[in-house]
Amino acid sequence: MSQTTLPRRMSRTDSRSKATGATLYTADFEHRGALHAAVVRSTVSSARIRLIDCTAARSLDGVVAVVSAGDLPEALCGRRVRDMPLIARNVIRHVGERVAVVLAESRATAEAAAALVEVEYDDLRAVFDAQAALRDGAPRVHDEPWRYPGAVVTEAMHPNLQSVVSEGDADTTEDRLAQSAFLVDETYTIPSTKQGYLEPQAWLAVPLDDGRVRLRGTTKSPYRLREQVSTCLGLQPGDLEVEPTPLGGDFGGKGAPGDAPLCVALARMFKRPVRLVLRSAEDLTATDARHPASVRVRVGCDSSGALTAMAFDALFSGGAYAAHKPTATVNLHGAVEAALGYRLPAWSVRSRVVYTNTVPKGHMRAPGATATIFAVESAIDELAAAAGLDPVEFRAANLLGDGDVDAYGHRWRQARAVPTLRAAATAPASVPTPQGWAGGVGVAVYCRPTAASSTSMRLLPKADGGFEVEVPIPETGTANHTVVRELLAERLDVPAELVEVRQVSTSQLPGDPGVGGSRVTVGIAVAVDELARRWELSGKDGPVEVQSGDSLPKPVLSYAAQVARVAVDRATGQVKVLELVSAVDVARVVNPVAHQLQIDGGTVMGFGSAVMEDLIEDDGQLWAANLGELKLPCAADIPKLTTVLVEGGDGIGEANVKSIGELTNVAVPAAVANAIADAVGVRVRDLPLSAEKVWRGSQSLGEERGLRS
Amino acid sequence: MKLTVDLNGSTRHIDLDATTSLLDWLRSLGLTGTKEGCGIGVCGACTVLVDDLPVSSCLTLIGVLDDRHVVTVEGVADSDPGLVEAFVDCEAMQCGICTPGHVMAAAGARRAGVGLGDDSGDVDEEIRQWLAGNLCRCTGYETIVAAVRSYLER
CATH class of the missing domain: 3.10.20.30 (Beta-grasp domain)
Structure with a gap:
């Protein structure tokens, strides 16, 4: 399968300024007269604050104020459920929670003073584990969570629930499972990790003379942030202007309001700019890490290998606040869509998210899907093994095909699961297994709908025949501004270098939902179509503006099938991932390099989840709260990466595009687990897939064999 | 002081x-x-x-x-334009927050004589080891390794 793409006209818009260090990120902006903030964060998981002693902190030269809850409005913030206080009000619910904030004339002074704030706590009972949180009589993380604005739970539910979604037909599913010739019933677990962006979250809130506040910060969704902050503080959206700023990485972590509402409140209160730049360890400890999960999958097939039913039951630890989850269900769509990929005569899905006294969890690249697909694609492999069937053929016989109706009742005109799977499975191995190691091959498939959503843009003709395009979307690194340039240049039939793309502030365009949900390229494509039409209609004169969204195209499905080739040392359990093959179901690729970077970066993130990453939450403390302990893959760690583009798919818009950003990070852990099972017969159901777990598995396998013989 | x-x-x-x-x-x-x-x-x-x-x-x-x-x-951007060009040509960045660090690691690689190959003569592997102290969460490193190799070959 060859790569047919648009001709390469120009490199990405941002490469030179990034390579020379000229690109300015939030922390690179100073503001004359700014107060520097440093947050005092809780060291305990569950407590009542007895005393905050600021005497020593206040006595430091250059300290302007030490602020705690009593000095601030009683405001709650969140993306959907508003359950998170600006700053802890009497009660502490997690390590890293905001207790007080120091404002000083320099960052060093603020941090030194923050270390001098003495906080005395009266410990309360805490609950850390999601399972334990749902027991009768478990400590309540919140007294009455159903009272929070936006809450989706009721008083009748367990008080530690953040969200429950139940879909499908449980009774039929139980019947069909009971009648299955082969059945797998296993539970799979994944720990928390961090999105792993290298730029810590940072905010600069500048009060203006007219009473408004101009905010610059690490946000991937400026318009939503404006709404969240203004709702939290009782302002009008127009009272706040979010400045365009590139991001130093996101991967889902920079959609939450974070410390922005606090900084805006402080800037208004002190009538001075407030600048807060988190330290990396603080960012890891106190911002929105990935939800750890425990997923039970029961899946069966008949004697011919046709799937009979699947019962999927996920339990996520949501941490101390639900505030970081944006969806209407306050759940994780990766889990809710667990039944999407296969033809299932009967199915049930339940996904529960619970409050625990741990760091509030948020979105990370394909939220919920890493846990879901690790569980489902491991279970599918286990079922194939139980039925004595080849894992590739077993999948091929059961995956959705063109015209199939998925479990949720949606008919997909095109579902290219099987060609994508075959493309991955037939890619030739290019790395030999080292001598003395056991080699294994594993496969896993991820299916994801691509849907466009509304966005806005403005086209301004320039005197030289070129164009300026104003967009609401920050450049998170995915080359989305480059994609705007290339698509628009094509539609307007001008050289790409004549199109200049600029992100503008939230006061200058109608709106945008932000980067996320794999919506950017497809959303851009639809908006560019509309913009080009308006430009024609305007007689090619004057600025034209669009807000797309009136008639969005139907969603399409995208697939990634990934093959892992591993070598396992039987004596120690050490796993070497030799090669990861990613076959990706694509329509037309706009910018081949940017597209490939999304594939590679995603695959490596999946590799990190598979074999390396764990924040190690222990009684609410994070033991890997620095980038030395939280091991993100480096250049020397990663295996050979091979990509097969399965082209010719039906995409969205006249550009015929599909999304790519959240496809290749998801199935890697299952593919590696399946490869380990293939190599040494050991099934590891807990991420990361460490040598210790493989070794322990091989020991018990030996014992079983010993008993049998 | x-x-x-x-x-x-x-x-x-x-x-x-x-x-x-x-x-x-x-x-x-x-x-x-x-x-x-x-x-x-x-x-x-x-x-x-x-x-x-x-x-x-x-x-x-x-x-x-x-x-x-x-x-x-800022110093190498002026004094060693080939280095920046290598990163631009290979599109060795996404969000860019790690890029200046990778550029400087590449500058150090040339000065340290990296690029002659490791024991087995594998230049890419030698570059990957050299870059082990520079994290990138976005790209998967392929284009960064290519940029460093391209620079060392210039």
């Missing part, structure tokens, strides 16, 4: 607390191309050259820099 530092080819006489980090000093001069990532010498976003060797400027105290030569990304 009074000291003299050669920064990007110009001599600076400074009087600073010896425990000021090199990173903080550079950024206070407006040289914001050097980024603070992890702050503990792991991620490499703050890499600069000190006497031709790449170091984490977050862990380097100004007090040890008397009579040393410091080169930042």
